[in-house]
Amino acid sequence: MSDPFSAASGAVGVISLGLTVCQGLASYYEAWNSQDQEIRSVVRDLHAVTKSLALVEQKAKHDRFVDVDALNHLQDVIASTQETIQELNKILTKCKETTPAASVKQKIQIVSQRLLYPFRQATIQRLQTAVKSTQQNVALALQTFQL
Secondary structure, eight states, rough: OOOOOOOHHHHHHHHHHHHHHHHHHHHHHTTTTTTHHHHHHHHHHHHHHHHHHHHHHHHHHHHOOOOOOHHHHHHHHHHHHHHHHHHHHHHHHHHHHHHHOOOOHHHHHHHHHTHHHHHGHHHHHHHHHHHHHHHHHHHHHHHHHTT
């Protein structure tokens, strides 16, 4: 059986990565928020996941796990979440290769940039799927804490 402290610490590390990735994606896509309903929806979902992850992180850092079953459940949920967080991180890495326009000249050039990765329908769908999956897993983690 694993040490409850180290298991909780591992979960907190994954949660922290999730927070960083979701905040980065939300920040990136907020610049495009007014462009499309799907983008607004993704940004809203990213903010919701970020809030939930922050709550799970706070509880995981400060709660003492006396119940081994609850700790094991949390570890399973976080392991599932880690895969979707890695998918989100891949999307964020590719998005960082394209930045929103700041000047008028750059805004004119943005027409061609919109064809790039962050705005492809497949990318938005992957992002939505990964965010929804993360939301479901985080909801399970919150249930572990009976919140």
